Amino acid sequence: MTRDELQEKILTILEKDFEFDHPGLDENLRDEHGFDSIDAIELLAKIEKIIGFSIAREEKEKAMSIGTLNDILDYIEALISARKS
């Protein structure tokens, strides 16, 4: 999956499920859209469905510091890359 395809899927989640209004790639989701720890946990469950494998506990803990849409994409790409290596 390319980064653009991933971005489209995550944007859909943020806009449709989380009802964020057009989040920018580098916009702080916590400050601008109220993204919190509950959202992070919900997002992780959705990411697992996208990537098709379970995320380990220590990997999930890293997601708690996610700030922007770009952070989310970097996080997912790192997960996929770690599984491949």
Next chain:
Amino acid sequence: MARRVVITGCSAITPIGYGRADIIDSLRKGRSGVKPLRDDGLLTDYIHSRVFGTVDYSIDYGFSRQYRKTMGPVAYYACRVARDVLEASGLSSEFITSGRLGVSFSSTHGSPTVQRDIYKTFFSNSKSEFSSIGAVDYLKSMVHTTAVNITRMFGITGRIIASSTACTTSSQSIGLGYEMVKYGMQDAMLCGGADEYDTTTVAVFDNLLACSIAYNDTPQATPRPFDQNRDGLVVGEGAGIVLLEELKSAKDRGADILAEVIGFASNNNGGDLILPNLDGITATLQLALDDAGIAPGEVDFISAHATATKMGDVIEAQAIDAIYGSSPLVTGLKSYMGHTMGACGVIELILTLYMMKEGFIAPTLNLDTVDERCSMLRHTSDLTRTETNIAAVQNFAFGGVNTSLLIKNGRQTN
């Protein structure tokens, strides 16, 4: 030093309407909110009782996802009535968030809809579905979900009481909130309870032989409190909330005082968890009068718990007779909407407030022939125009919990 506590706001979502005008209209017209039980694809095929006190109208919640994400259906009810009361109250946001306003609110067991979905996942044998159970499901279904969703939505930082005691959930919430304000622990409390549409509750009472089953084809003919042909309770849904304030500050800010809470009592039967207990109930009624410092003859109206079970109504009638005799009018308000479980105490209090304000008492519906064992009471058989100065709202719960609340018309307090 004890302070005087007044009710300055209320709102209810009930099977006979949402808000003051709808509910008063239903009471005046004798309109029942009992409807056929909806098929849930799970339990309804096995339940004998096919009736439910149903909220079947749409409600405009308007909650953003920021709040919805931790709410099950029961919290929607709770937050909606809380918003109604806070918006109408005129309380400043500084006070609401000051720590001097608390919340005493609960439901019988969180959100059963969400709990059922969790159990479905447990039995799905699907690893991917199992991983979908998360913190949000707990936040939606935990027993204090209503109270903390209210605090979250409005930034309330005072005390939380989540008294989950089955059918006395909200009457205890009000009583404990009253004591918080009376003894100076808080200056104001939002008090009440809610329960959502739930067939598991029907199944439980059905198995205990406590549900009405003889009127499945004529839902509005049941429940029948105090009637000789009653055959059990009807489970219902709904929510209600009252705002309690210390009298002086309520007066200083010019709040409309609906009533004063003048007494509260709660005790336990100390024995059987299901059967009603005459000694325990009688003691509660007397303890509330003692707390208020009034004589039984000063009470004009009793909102009876009156679930329409075969034994419960008889025991309650005996207790009322022992304490009050045949002086006060007695109505079983569950005849209009069934037993709204954790919400029944506050809803029945709010209906009593409305009737006090309007100057009438609604009759018990379906009371065609009074059971001779309950005939010693002064039943409200027709819509009665009367001024009510003091009213009692009494509720009793599985577990042997009993409550009695006494309120005084706010007309003279304003």
